[in-house]
Amino acid sequence: MxxxxxxxxxxxxxxxxxxxxxxxxxxxxxxxxxxNVRRNTSSFALHNWQDHFDSLGNGILLSDTNRRTLQHWTADGEMRVYPTSVPLTDELTRRGYTEVVEKRENPRWRPTPSMRERNPEWPPVIEGGDPMNPLGTRALYLSWTYYRIHGTQDTRKIGRRSSNGCIGLFNEQIEEVYDRTPIGTKVKLI
Incomplete structure (x- = not known):
């Protein structure tokens, strides 16, 4: 030089x-x-469905709240992985087994009683299709009261602790999961 x-x-x-x-x-x-949390591909380590369920049945959803991912297996064994938002705190996080009991397109959102207590300024309801609706374009209702796997209009939430208890996905991805998930699909949050 x-x-x-x-x-x-x-x-x-x-x-x-x-x-x-x-x-x-x-x-x-x-x-x-x-x-700060370092986000990289190593955080997407995968689980085997056999470690959590006896059979695939008509499908499985496995949400890892630490890794902020949702793994979805269809009945024929095809698996896809999605980044998610997860509850803000461990107190808001429910873990264990549940199942999909209802599916809704453009779901209406109502804050839970505990949300209203924490945030009394929130509206009592936001209709489906409203850009302010925190449930996004699709929602899978779980057997646990108030818990959902749903889309979000706020894409900044994905990959973060940002929900009041639900698991959130990008709208495009929840639409894909929604179409591939029948009612009765087994779910586990870990």
Missing amino acids: VSRGNKFSRRWFLSLATTIVAAPAIVKAEAPSAG
Whole structure:
């Protein structure tokens, strides 16, 4: 990089200056800071359905609240993985076995009594199709009261702790899951 005697080239100097200016930003981007979660493909480690269920039946939904993923197996064994939003806190998280008992397109949303207590300013109902509806375009109702697997209009929530207890997916993805999930599909939240 030295040219014409002992003088440095302009290209060498610009390269050095760019490296010095950019290095702190690159190091900061690489290292997770305290309280931040590093998101990468390793967080999408998969489960085997056999570790949680005796048979596929008419399908299985397995939601991993730590990894923020939903694995969906159809009755013929095809499996797909989706990123999800999960409950804000462990107190709002219910874990265990349940099943899909109802399906709704453009579902109406009503806050639960505990949501209304925490947020009295929230409206008592938001109709389906409203862009402010937190259930998005589709919802799978579980046998647990108030718990759903649903879409979301707010795509910033996916991959984060952001719900009041439900599992959220991108609208395009819940529509796919909805179409492939019959009522009676087994569900487990871990």
